[in-house]
Amino acid sequence: MADLVPEAGMVPATREVLEDNRLRRDFVDDVVAALEADDSDGARALAAPLHPADIADLFELIPATYRQPLAEALGDTLDADVIAEMNDWVREALLDVLSASQVADVVSELDTDDAVSIVEELDPDEQREVLRALDPDDRAAIEEALSYPEESAGRLMQRELVAVPEHWSIGQVIDFLGLAPDLASDFWEIFVVDPGHKPIGTMRLSWVLTTPRSIAVADVMQREQSLIPVDLDQEEVAFRFQKYALISAAVVDPVGRLVGVITVDDIVHIIQDEASQDVLRLAGAGDGDINEPLRKTIPVRMWWLLINLGTAILASSVVAAFESTIAKLVTLAVLMPIVAGMGGNAATQTMTVTVRALATNQLTSSNSLRMIGRELAIACANGLGFGILMGIACQLVYHDTGLSLVLFAAMAINSLVAGLSGVIVPLVLERFEIDPAVTSTVFVTTMTDVMGFFSFLGLAALFGLTSTPG
Template structure:
């Protein structure tokens, strides 16, 4: 299709687009073409029916150099909900183009946790300018949230919640909800507090609606509740939500006073984020965000590639120590990568299981010994099975019984090293308060490479192959 035909092609009608169609290439191209042609009204007409999350995705699908023009065309549609749904890097691009007053206006429309997510990544000078532009109540709430550690419950929580005193009746609570329009509208339960603002129970909305107004809240509420310390790491918060099937939970400060709440919609994001981070860290790929600046991506990946280069040289030095044996029996050079490669694969399998178990608190000090024994048995079974297969395969191809036996023994040895290393390395790093997802893979692959070459070439030397 020529450029003229492309511009003349009618844009897809909104009625013809279902939810899955709206961000397909044809739709995105239609919006970008309207922006390029200066037809902002047509672009807004296409985008207006979209959900804020879809509008945020539209910006992520738009090349970096076109986002400014798209933002200008859709200015009336770029509300706080859209910014809250945006990818961090994309949002930073657009926030940089706004004045502190405009950012403050956006933040004031958001819940505290979403406002903090926008402001926390700004430079310190920009943060101060935005905070000065906020009204005092919003500024105090956001400053308090920013005072908590990153990725803690204090950063994650929202201060907008419903709390009532324990001496109220159900009728008092309903009247309070009806007559105070400034209260938050997104909540599933009411927190009940004592005179010191300490949470003493929770009451679901369904219970309040089904209970006569003269009944005391204290007689309806559930006294058992999961309280989240304000400094708890967000990953531990997510585990508590998952373990106890929570929809929302109260956040308390050091004095056990109610200071905020966390809801399950925030936890879904955290679970996705933490799971993705662990997978990417195992490979040394950094954050893995396709919107991350190339400079940052190169720096992160290159640092780990340099580390891997060092470990590869270490493995090569082991091979060099057996140069004479390899020279006398060249088949060793052909087969030795099989032993190290299979060990690396086995170690990666074990490592992935153990890192996940540590992240989800399935693996603790109480069951570490059992986990080590379990992985040892698995490694032994897999090693013996692979040893039989590689031994038979070597015999079929090379008709050398000694070579078949050596490679089979090396395969068992390296699989045992892989299994034990896949458990012991991440567990040890975790005990030392080092993130096992970041560093474990380098150590385990080094162990399997070195031991794979050493066991195979060492056994071949002891066996006298090639002499």
């Protein structure tokens, strides 16, 4: 058993069941065995002491048929904190077996941002039932959040925050924090607002606690702050947090009023999700979640493979056009996959770097030409280097100078096409507001395959390579 150092907030009992910050397999097996034996008390005794995040992991690790029995065994232990930490697909399946009033009880215990993330995944009919079961204040806050675009700051923000007027003293702020009912449970900054409830500054809690009570808020607050428009895309929100090292940021409506706050713990999830989505979209793998139902995973992958089948047929049609040339020199059929394959791999490298640069705002219209020039230089170096290497290898194996030169030229040409297409295709798609992470692969792969076959076979036909090399 690993000797682990307990982390902040970790229940001591979890030291016996965690290894490398993951639930041990034997512990998960013990929980499943208890559920199989209908020993609800035993399952509860095992799982209840865990941290909410570890309980959420437990639901993901056990077979789907045991999730509802585990939920029933946990009873009140299965609280809002556990639900909020669950994998989206696991949570959706679990909420399906709960009544609207039970879901409403869970939602009412959460901060607005976590509550919205649960309610927005429900079917429209279920949404209406859950919203009707909420008290009017919670219902109004969630309905307002749902009115904002998906994956926007309005969906991401929480309404629970602390705001004070600038004419107060530090003493008044401290007294307010001690006496105010329904104060936000977690906050790091206090927002300073004007009479129109527009944010004009911020104060960190450390400043408040270390400043004499008589000092005015206006003399302590920091007036420069990053304000997040309520309709800003969550990916751009994450970029601002990363760029300016923010812990929290005020969210403002179109007229500049303070309507919410976004905290860094939410941004960590966004950064992880956005990075995963871009990688999975490049591969056409859908959400890539092992808990996603097969009925949703299979159509997504089949559709992507169908598109790639079409591009493969297009590439094969180029080969078919040079059928007579290949028949006269069978060696061409051996070498042409090398040309196309190397081009495809080089294009994937460039495309991945470009999509990442676009996602992180490293690549913009101001430096796109420099990026194209950079990738073109890399493509030239790779094309010449590997072209010379394969030309020499071809000469040593087949002793055919013409074939070696054609192979060298084709690899150099296709490398240039790969470098240019890998950067230009994502840039063009981004210009037309099409997600380059979704569609770049199809276009780039097709271009490198077609150009690889066309350049190699076309040059072979042009230079009359029709005799078998000696």
